[in-house]
Amino acid sequence: EDQVTQSPEALRLQEGESSSLNCSYTVSGLRGLFWYRQDPGKGPEFLFTLYSAGEEKEKERLKATLTKKESFLHITAPKPEDSATYLCAVLRYNFNKFYFGSGTKLNVKP
Amino acid sequence: DVKVTQSSRYLVKRTGEKVFLECVQDMDHENMFWYRQDPGLGLRLIYFSYDVKMKEKGDIPEGYSVSREKKERFSLILESASTNQTSMYLCASSSSGTGGSATNEKLFFGSGTQLSVL
Numbered sequence: 001e002d003q004v005t006q007s008p009e010a011l012r013l014q015e016g017e018s019s020s021l022n023c024s025y026t027v028s029g030l031r032g033l034f035w036y037r038q039d040p041g042k043g044p045e046f047l048f049t050l051y052s053a054g055e056e057k058e059k060e061r062l063k064a065t066l067t068k069k070e071s072f073l074h075i076t077a078p079k080p081e082d083s084a085t086y087l088c089a090v091l092r093y094n095f096n097k098f099y100f101g102s103g104t105k106l107n108v109k110p
Numbered sequence: 111d112v113k114v115t116q117s118s119r120y121l122v123k124r125t126g127e128k129v130f131l132e133c134v135q136d137m138d139h140e141n142m143f144w145y146r147q148d149p150g151l152g153l154r155l156i157y158f159s160y161d162v163k164m165k166e167k168g169d170i171p172e173g174y175s176v177s178r179e180k181k182e183r184f185s186l187i188l189e190s191a192s193t194n195q196t197s198m199y200l201c202a203s204s205s206s207g208t209g210g211s212a213t214n215e216k217l218f219f220g221s222g223t224q225l226s227v228l
Contacts, residue, residue: 009150034216043114043200043219044153087153091215097168098143098217102152 002027004090006101013108016077021104023088024070033071034098035064036087044087047073078108113137116201116220123227129188131223133201141204142184143217144168144176146197153200159184160206191227199223 007022025033032051036044048057050066057064061082063074073086085105089098117132135142143158145168155168157176165176173195177185184203188195202217 032215036217036219041222041224043202043221044217046216046218049216089153089217097155097158100145100153102150
């Protein structure tokens with residue numbers, strides 16, 4: 001059964017304290033893995049697409065990596081404005097469906 | 111930039127009412143989706159459509175129907191609203207992609223409709 005699991009459910013960091021969020025997946029024929037950021041009361045906003053093991057993408061303090069079984073979202077020296085819920089989703093070949101994890105709620109304290 | 115617009119930000123309805131949630135996208139995307147989001151459960155797919163007048167059930171279609179008469183508009187209908195349909199509803203759209211890459215297939219989301227059924 002296709003499954004996407006994110007951990008931890010919630011993460012509290014001090015400003016400047018680097019950490020990583022995990023997204024593990026069991027999907028047949030991965031077409032792409034997507035990371036989104038969601039602020040309270042808003043729709044998710046696209047961050048990255050990764051579609052082959054070993055690939056890395058960076059944007060400001062965020063770096064996403066992909067292996068055959070999981071993806072990490074590394075946050076380097078986070079700031080309070082990085083506080084949000086981070087979602088990952090996978091897309092299979094021959095399917096139009098995205099499978100979402102339940103998200104990691106990140107809180108960065110000043 | 112792609113814009114996905116949901117007609118209402120907040121809605122309060124009574125049990126048994128028929129509820130319409132409207133979504134419009136302005137980037138000529140083929141695919142449109144309706145999700146609901148509940149704490150601890152993540153995003154769950156209700157219905158999606160990959161072309162005008164086409165629709166496919168997602169993971170939780172019971173109690174819902176959809177309509178796609180025009181490419182840019184995708185409507186979600188709650189035939190008889192119940193309290194367990196209180197949720198955040200998110201509409202999204204995507205292109206079908208070209209060149210065999212998933213890069214163009216990312217979802218663009220609307221701001222969501224917080225529906226409360228009393």
